[in-house]
Amino acid sequence: MxxxxxxxxxxxxxxxxxxxxxxxxxxxxxxxxxxxxxxxxxxxxxxxxxxxxxxxxxxxxxxxxxxxxxxxxxxxxxxxxxxxxxxxxxxxxxxxxxxxxxxxxxxLSKDARAILLEMRELKGEIETAAQRLARLEKHLQRVLEGGMS
Known part of the structure; x- marks a missing residue:
């Protein structure tokens, strides 16, 4: 060698x-x-x-x-x-x-990280809103069913 x-x-x-x-x-x-x-x-x-x-x-x-x-x-x-x-x-x-x-x-650049962070936050907000919407739909359904009986 x-x-x-x-x-x-x-x-x-x-x-x-x-x-x-x-x-x-x-x-x-x-x-x-x-x-x-x-x-x-x-x-x-x-x-x-x-x-x-x-x-x-x-x-x-x-x-x-x-x-x-x-x-x-x-x-x-x-x-x-x-x-x-x-x-x-x-x-x-x-x-x-x-x-x-x-x-x-x-x-990842600082800008890319900031964008990813904002996207994650938005995704979390959307998931929270979707859960809230589902709860409201169920509640409305119960109210409507209760009102018809």
Whole structure:
């Protein structure tokens, strides 16, 4: 083997080790739920206050979650994952779709993230409105059936 081949092999090994480290950056062994939540919130360009407002909780609650003093309930976890564009499993244990480790470039621009966030919010509003409409339709049906008897 030549010296160039040895150098290439060492570089390949270094690159593989860096990739392994990056993949495990937010793993369950290296990071807590709070670490992953804070990273996802920052990657989404949100403050604790703005995330709290979108979730309908207090800023103090978000701070508690990020500092691992408490954990959100299941319904809030699902909302968090959607708002922050990460998978529920990634938030819980670091596996699945999450944010890029520090030092790696995010493939989405800030503008693209803002658009995605607004689309998710709108989708949530539409789902809430659809549920409300279904409840009203059922209520109207009961009223009409009760009025005819």
């Amino acid at each position: 030549t010296k160039d081949t040895d150098a290439l092999t060492e570089a390949d090994v270094d690159e593989a080790e860096a990739a392994d480290a990056a993949e495990g950056w937010y793993s369950e062994e290296r990071a807590t739920f709070g670490d992953r939540l804070a990273a996802a919130r920052e990657a989404a360009g949100l403050s604790q206050k703005s995330l709290a407002k979108r979730l309908g909780v207090k800023s103090k609650t978000i701070a508690g979650w990020e500092n691992d003093l408490s954990e959100p309930r299941a319904n809030r976890l699902q909302m968090l994952a959607g708002l922050l564009n990460v998978s529920l499993m990634w938030l819980l244990n670091g596996e699945g779709d999450g944010v890029a480790p520090p030092g790696e470039e995010d493939p």
